[in-house]
Amino acid sequence: MAQAAVKREVTAPWNDPQAVPLIRFEGISKRFGDFTAVEHVDLAIHKGEFFSLLGASGCGKTTLLRMLAGFEIPTTGRILIDGQDVTEVPPYERPVNMMFQSYALFPHMSVADNIAFGLKQDGLAKPVIKDKVAAALELVQMGRFSGRKPHQLSGGQRQRVALARCLAKEPKVVLLDEPLAALDKKLREATQLELVNIQDRVGITFVMVTHDQGEAMTMSSRIGVMNAGCIEQVGSPVDIYEYPGTRFVADFIGAANMFQGSVRGGEGALAIACPELEHDLSVTEAGAVAAGTPVTVMVRPEKVMIARDKPASGLNWAEGVVSDIAYLGDVSIYHVRLASGRKIQALRTNLHHGEESRLTWEDPVFLAWHPADSLVLTK
Structure with a gap:
């Protein structure tokens, strides 16, 4: 029987100056010969967070995760977990457990034995192991599959077993390396919510690496967007999407219309001259930006x-044509070509049957958006 979704408690310890982070990266850099994979990263992650490192391939997110796991040693800086410097502590002595993209299950072992393996390595008593395995299987709803081998399971079921194996040892931190990449779209979307609910129930800090923006937005309490070995911005999914701090983040997260221009001035609302448009753009709540400053104005298609x-x-x-x-x-996404040749995207929700046919190619249209x-x- 499917379990009811858990209502997540909305807290923001990262906004509390008195809150002590569970994980700290302090001036972390990693070089492989002449190549710099991670460049001076400072990052704090709090207990109970579902934190995602998001970025394109080669941005340094997996290297950062591997340093947290202990599989790589930083070139400079230090890593602390619960106040302990673990920079050079071997992986098996860290209070973390990692779930790999391939799941790395032992093919010759049953589901129960896969979950019990790490507990046996720790020398726990058989009754304790039995209870922990049963609890982990119940948590991921895999109890009736305990005797099966990995090859007898679907991709989603193997993913649950790998997660149960991580959770059985009750680590302080669970590390997830592209955990849903092997699943098909529908199963991946369902599993996203299951993972969030499981993490909420156990209260363990999850740190996930992903290149999938939707995955990060759906699952995370906060996201760290990485680019060329550096963290461009850290924030909640709403902050990252609605208030990106840089052009890179604005362009990387979702779709965005970006206009280059310069500030003319204004009180209460900035007037921005944009050569691609026939008139100035008006932007409210833009803060203090001096006249003549070159800027980029971002507007989401929706x-x-x-x-x-x-x-x-x-x-x-x-004004332009479709x-x-x-x-x-x-939804339908309309690409509208202006007289200047610039294209702007507009998103319209198809609320009614036939909505998609009301505008078509080469129709003259007007686009509009609020200054706010x-x-x-x-x-």
């Missing part, structure tokens, strides 16, 4: 309204 009629005053707007349409069922839905980026 914030952009598309219609045949010219919008009311007070909105940013542009050049491409991506129909995705629940734009974000000014200076980095």
Whole structure:
């Protein structure tokens, strides 16, 4: 029987200056010969977090995870777990357990024996091992498969066994290296929520590496976006998506319309000259930016309204023709070409049957968005 979803307690210890992080990376760098994989990373992760390191291949996220696990030693800096310096402590002496992308299950062992393996290595008594294995199997709803071998399980079931093996040893930190990459789309989406609910029940800190933006956004309490060995920004999924701190983060997370321009000035709202548009952009709540400063203005496609009629005053707007349409069922993404040749994306939810056919290729349209839905980026 499927278990009910757990309501996650919304806390933010990272906003409390008195809160003591469980994990600290202090000035961590890692070089392989002349190649720098990780460059001076400072990062704090708190107890009970589901923290994701997100980035493209080669950005350094897996190297950072492997240093936390003890499989790599930093070139500079130190790593602390629960106040203990573990920088040069071997993996088997750290209070962490790692779930690999391949799951790394022993093919000749049953599910129960796979989970019990690490507990036996620790020298626990047989009754204790039996109880811990049973509890881990119940947690991942795999009790009736305890006697099966890995080859007799589906990909999703093997993933659960690998997680149960990690949790059975009750580590302070569980490390997940692309844990859902081998699953198909529907199973991956269902498993995302299962993992979050399990993590919430056990209260153990999870640190996950992923290149999948949707996965990180769905599962994480906070996300660290990595680029070229550095952490560009750390924040909640809402902060990362709605308020990216750099052009890289804005462009990497989701889709974004980016306009290059310079600040003319303004009070209460910035006026920004943009050569690609026929008029200035207006941006409210942009903070203090000096006139003449080159900036990038970001607008998410779902914030952009598309219609045949010219919008009311007070909105940013542009005029163009529909050049491409991506129909995705629940939404349609319109690519609109302006007179300058620039293309802007607008997302429309298909609320009613026939919604997708109301606008088509080469239709003249107007785009509009509120000044408050734009974000000014200076980095």
